[in-house]
Amino acid sequence: MEHLPLFLILIIILGLVFDFINGFHDTANTIATSVTTRALSPRTAILIAACANFGGALLFSGVAETITKDIVNPFSLDNGSAVILGALISAIFWNLITWYFGIPSSSSHALVGSISGAAIAAGGVHILNYQGFLGIVQGLIISPIIAIIIGFLIMKIFQRTLKNLPLYKTNRRMRSLQMVTAGLQSFSHGTNDAQKTMGIMTMALITSGYQNSTAVPFWIKILVAAAMALGTSIGGWKIIKTVGGKITKLTPASGAAADISSALIIFGFTALKLPVSTTHVISSSIMGVGSAQQFKSVKWGTAKRIVLTWVITLPLTALLGALVFKVLSIMM
Template sequence: MLSLSPDIIILILVVIMALSFDFINGFHDTANAIATSVSTRALSPRTAILIASVLNLIGALTYTGVAKTIGGSIADPFKLENGLVIVLAALTSAILWNLITWWFGIPSSSSHALIGGVAGAVVGAAGFDSINMAGFISIVQALIFSPIVAFVVGFVIIKLVSALVANMPYHRTNRGFRLLQVLSASWQSFSHGANDAQKTMGIITFALISGGFMTSETGEITIPIWVKISAAIAMALGTSFGGWRIIKTMGGKIMKIKPISGFSADLSSALIITIFTMLKLPVSTTHVITSSILGVGASQKFSAVKWGLAGRILVTWVITLPATGLLAAACYVVFDVFL
C-alpha cells in the first residue's frame, strides 16, 4: 500500500486549497469583468460569463511576473521553516474572508486577502523579521495606488469620450458603445486572468520551495508549467459559475451605468491592470474596477454615485489586510499544533 509522508500530504492539501482559492477568486471576481456590460445589456449574462471564462484562461497563461513577485517578495521561501503550514494557514484565511464578503455581497479584494494571509502566517510562524519589508511594501503600494490611479483615469477617459461623441445622436452612441463594451469587457477579462491567477501560481510555488520540493542554485523562482495550467483552469472554471451577488452590486448599486460610462470604466480598469501586470505587481481587480466606476460616475454627476455604499466598500478594503493577517496567524498557531 502506498505510504505518503506528512509533508507530501500537506503539500497535496495546499495545492487543493490554492486551486480552491483560485476557483473562488474567479467566482468572486467575475463581476469585475462583466458587471457593467451585463448591466447595460451589451452582453447577456451567459455570453458575458463565457467570454470572461475563456479570456481569463488565456490571460492566466500569458505572464508569470506577478507570480514570481508573490512567490518571493513577501518572504524568502528558501529560508522559511514549516513553509507548507504557513501557506495552508494563509489560504485558509483568504478563502474564509472571500466567502464572508461574497455572502454579504461586498466586492472586497481576493488579492488583499491572500497577501494579508501570507504576511500574517509568516509573522505568526517566524516573527516580523521574516518579512521582506521592501518587497512587501512595494506590493502594498501597488494595491493602494492602483485604485487611486484608476479613479483618476476613469474620470479623465469619460470626459474625453463624452467630448468626442457630444454631437452624435444619443441612440446611435448607445448602440455603438454597447458594441465597444464587448471589446472592453474582453480586455478586462484577459487582464484579470493575467494578474489574479498568477497570485495562486505564486503561492503554490512558494509552498513547493519552502517545503523543499523545489530548489534553485541561483535563488531565482521558476513557475512550473503544471502550476500555470492548473491555476489558469481553476480560475476559468470559477469565472464560469459567476458571483451574482457582487455582479448586482458592481452593475448598478454603485451608480446607474450607461453604455458610455460602462465602456469608459472597463477601458480604464483594463488599462491599469495591464500596466501593473507588466510591472510584475499584483493589484486588486475589484478595487481597480470599482474605483474606475466611481471615477466615471463622479465626472458626470457627483450625486449619481451612491457614496454610502462606496464608503462601506472602502471600509472593507481597509480592514481586509489586517483582518486576514490576524486570521492567518491564528490559523497557523492551530495548524502547527495539529499538523
C-alpha cells in the same frame, strides 16, 4: 505531482479552491459593467470572461514570481507548508464571507494579508521581506487612486467626442465597444489575479524542497488557469449587482470607459510585475466615471461601505492567517 507528499497536495488543492472562488468572486467584477448596460447577456459575458481569464492566466507569470519571493523569502521560511496552508484557509474563508454578503472585497488583499500574518506568527516581523512587501502594499493602495483619475479622464473624453451623436447611436456604438472591453478586462484579470495563486503554489514547492527557483512550473499554470476559468463560468451575481448598479448608474458609454480604465491599469501593473486588487481597480474606475458624469450620481454610501471593506481586509486577514497558523502548529 504524483510524487508529492499528501500535505503538499492538500496545499495545491486549497490553492485551486482559492482560485476557483476567485473566479466567481472577483471575475464578476470584470463583466459587471457589460451585463448591467445590457451590452452582453450574463451567459455570453461569463463565457467570454472564462475564456479570456484562462488565456491571461496561462500567458503571464511575472506577478507570480513577485508573490513567491517579495512577501517573505521562501528559501528561509521555517514551517513553510503550515504558513501557506494557514494563509490559504484564511483567504478562502474571507472570500466566502464577503461573497455571501455581496461585498466586493479583494482576494489580493486577503491573500497578501493572510500570508504576511501567518509568516509573522511563524517567524516574527523580521521574516517579512520589507522592501518587497511595502512595494506590494503601495501598489495595492495606489492603483485604485489611479483608477479613479483615469476613469474620470476617459469619461470626459467620451463626453466630448460623443456629445453631438444621438443617444441611440451612442448606446449602440458603446455596447459594441463593450463586447471588446469586457474581454480585455477579463484577460487582464487573468494576467494578474491568477498569478497570485501560482505564486503561492510555487512558494509551497520551494519551502517543501521540491523546487529551487521561483519560476512557475507549467503544470501549475494549467491547473490555476483552468480553476479560474471554471470559477468564472459559475459567476457571482451578487457582486455583479453591487459593482454594476449600486455604485453609480451605468450607461453603455460609462461602462465602456470604466472597462478601458480598469484594463489599462491592470495591464500596466502586470507589466511591472506588481499585484493589484482587480476589485479595487474596477470599482474605483466606476467611481471615477460616475464622478465625471455628475459627482452626486455616485452612491457614496455604497462606495464608503466598499472602501471600508478594502481597508479592513488586510489587517483582519493577517490576524486570521496568524490564528489559523497557530492552530495548525498545535495540531501538527
